[in-house]
Amino acid sequence: MQLASSSSMPSNHYDVIIVGAGIAGCALAQALATLKRPAPLRVCLLERSLAEPDRIVGELLQPGGVEALRRLGMVSCLEGIDAVPVRGYCVVLDGKPVHIPYPDGHEGRSFHHGRFIQSLRKKARTAPGVEAVEATVSELVECPTTGRVLGVRATRKTEGEEKAVHKETFLADLTIVADGCFSNFRNTVLSGAGMKPVTKSHFVGIVLEDVELPIPKHGTVVLVKGHGPVLLYQIAGHDTRMLVDLKVPLPSDIKQVILDEIMPQLPTSLQDPVCSALAKDRIRRMPNTFLPPAEQGHHTKEGVFLVGDSWNMRHPLTGGGMTVAFNDVVVLQDLLNDVEDFGDWNEISQVLHRWHWRRKQFASTINILSVALYDLFGADDESLAVLRVGCFKYFELGGNCIRDPVSLLAGIEQSTLLLARHFFAVALYAIWAMFAHRRWITVDEKPVYVKPGFEEYPILFFKCIRVFWTACVVFLPLVWTEVRWW
Numbered sequence: 001m002q003l004a005s006s007s008s009m010p011s012n013h014y015d016v017i018i019v020g021a022g023i024a025g026c027a028l029a030q031a032l033a034t035l036k037r038p039a040p041l042r043v044c045l046l047e048r049s050l051a052e053p054d055r056i057v058g059e060l061l062q063p064g065g066v067e068a069l070r071r072l073g074m075v076s077c078l079e080g081i082d083a084v085p086v087r088g089y090c091v092v093l094d095g096k097p098v099h100i101p102y103p104d105g106h107e108g109r110s111f112h113h114g115r116f117i118q119s120l121r122k123k124a125r126t127a128p129g130v131e132a133v134e135a136t137v138s139e140l141v142e143c144p145t146t147g148r149v150l151g152v153r154a155t156r157k158t159e160g161e162e163k164a165v166h167k168e169t170f171l172a173d174l175t176i177v178a179d180g181c182f183s184n185f186r187n188t189v190l191s192g193a194g195m196k197p198v199t200k201s202h203f204v205g206i207v208l209e210d211v212e213l214p215i216p217k218h219g220t221v222v223l224v225k226g227h228g229p230v231l232l233y234q235i236a237g238h239d240t241r242m243l244v245d246l247k248v249p250l251p252s253d254i255k256q257v258i259l260d261e262i263m264p265q266l267p268t269s270l271q272d273p274v275c276s277a278l279a280k281d282r283i284r285r286m287p288n289t290f291l292p293p294a295e296q297g298h299h300t301k302e303g304v305f306l307v308g309d310s311w312n313m314r315h316p317l318t319g320g321g322m323t324v325a326f327n328d329v330v331v332l333q334d335l336l337n338d339v340e341d342f343g344d345w346n347e348i349s350q351v352l353h354r355w356h357w358r359r360k361q362f363a364s365t366i367n368i369l370s371v372a373l374y375d376l377f378g379a380d381d382e383s384l385a386v387l388r389v390g391c392f393k394y395f396e397l398g399g400n401c402i403r404d405p406v407s408l409l410a411g412i413e414q415s416t417l418l419l420a421r422h423f424f425a426v427a428l429y430a431i432w433a434m435f436a437h438r439r440w441i442t443v444d445e446k447p448v449y450v451k452p453g454f455e456e457y458p459i460l461f462f463k464c465i466r467v468f469w470t471a472c473v474v475f476l477p478l479v480w481t482e483v484r485w486w
């Protein structure tokens with residue numbers, strides 16, 4: 001591990017410090033190491049544990065994320081980790097599947113998160129000028145007069161002496177915080193700018209052994225009544241991840257709720273493996289948090305900025321977090337190529353301003369889509385349930401009703417306008433289906449499958465106004481979180 005810089009800096013002084021060697025931190029270290037400069041930057045990558053993490057996050061990388069990795073020269077990190085190709089999705093409602101393939105042969109990858117992280121770390125640690133240090137950052141070091149961040153203080157685990165700890169100061173021209181969703185430094189860096197993170201639900205994760213999904217090599221989304229959606233995707237030769245979305249407040253006996261209320265709604269071939277996994281596997285859970293990005297630079301703390309989940313989070317239903325993080329780094333790398341002095345906050349602030357708006361094209365689309373789709377798929381009122389059925393029926397139409405939405409979700413297409421067009425097309429189709437499609441009703445205690453009669457139109461007309469209003473209330477505030485400029 002390391003140091004190829006020709007710099008004559010003292011050993012604890014770097015050009016850039018990165019806090020966190022996760023998805024964003026590793027990609028950023030590699031990107032900084034490959035900037036077009038006369039000599040490589042001296043980058044310190046601080047990570048609290050370099051051991052392989054065992055987490056239920058970041059296990060499906062969309063095709064748009066694979067492409068970003070390729071642009072960063074890191075696509076080889078997907079090799080040798082038993083990764084599985086992902087060719088699209090299968091959405092299941094009431095036992096009925098709809099096939100949603102990625103267009104034009106695009107592929108994503110799914111894998112064990114820990115193996116992927118170790119592969120990214122290996123690549124980042126061997127990049128020129130990058131020094132990886134196993135240490136937990138406890139505070140930002142600020143100039144007592146200007147408040148500018150000059151570096152960090154961290155506690156290092158000394159090799160060979162597991163218990164010995166040393167608090168050290170690491171200084172840099174620029175500090176970048178990539179410490180993930182539970183960031184300890186978010187509030188300090190943003191200095192009150194931006195919105196508060198909102199946790200709507202939790203994903204509960206288990207691993208199923210040797211199951212066959214309804215469509216192999218496709219992410220499966222099962223829409224269940226009374227709870228959020230269930231996600232399944234193969235993450236290795238024999239392992240399939242199942243994530244169950246449970247709304248807050250969480251039930252006291254999660255296992256029992258999965259067994260009694262969710263398992264019966266899953267495809268029958270999955271029910272026995274779910275039972276076995278629940279019996280022997282430890283249930284793990286993670287909060288699903290939404291945090292819109294706030295502009296950083298002139299209004300936030302000097303000398304430091306946030307990247308990755310510490311700055312911007314979306315619902316993980318659409319598996320977009322890593323794709324956004326890698327694409328963010330691609331844009332940043334391009335902008336940082338022109339920076340002469342990493343200690344010049346004016347120059348960095350201009351980069352941050354341009355980054356904030358240039359990334360909107362892809363990040364906003366993925367952010368908005370994730371939360372809007374979650375609201376529909378996790379429908380918890382009558383109007384949302386109408387939209388959920390409408391969305392499923394819209395996918396059944398095929399053609400562009402599948403191709404465009406899945407391209408946006410996969411990070412292949414980037415257009416908030418296209419997303420808005422399809423979202424409201426779903427709403428209008430859902431309304432039309434209320435009038436024109438047959439549905440089950442009970443007549444004389446017998447179920448019958450009929451279209452609504454004219455006598456039902458006044459009430460349906462009232463309902464369709466509520467459905468359209470609900471669609472606006474879901475979508476427009478999300479757009480607002482992305483376009484607000486302060």
Ligand SMILES: Cc1cc2nc3c(=O)[nH]c(=O)nc-3n(C[C@H](O)[C@H](O)[C@H](O)COP(=O)(O)OP(=O)(O)OC[C@H]3O[C@@H](n4cnc5c(N)ncnc54)[C@H](O)[C@@H]3O)c2cc1C
Nearest residue numbers: 020022023024048057058059060137180308309316321322
């Ligand atoms: C349940 C769930 C499932 C998800 N599934 C997917 C998915 O399938 N596909 C997808 O694209 N995205 C998914 N995501 C989102 C994705 O995991 C994140 O967007 C991504 O991991 C963010 O990367 P990051 O680098 O910001 O944070 P992380 O990858 O979490 O990295 C943060 C790093 O910082 C380190 N760190 C933290 N504090 C300190 C400290 N004080 N000192 C030193 N080091 C520190 C941590 O150890 C960690 O290594 C999911 C999220 C959740 C919650």
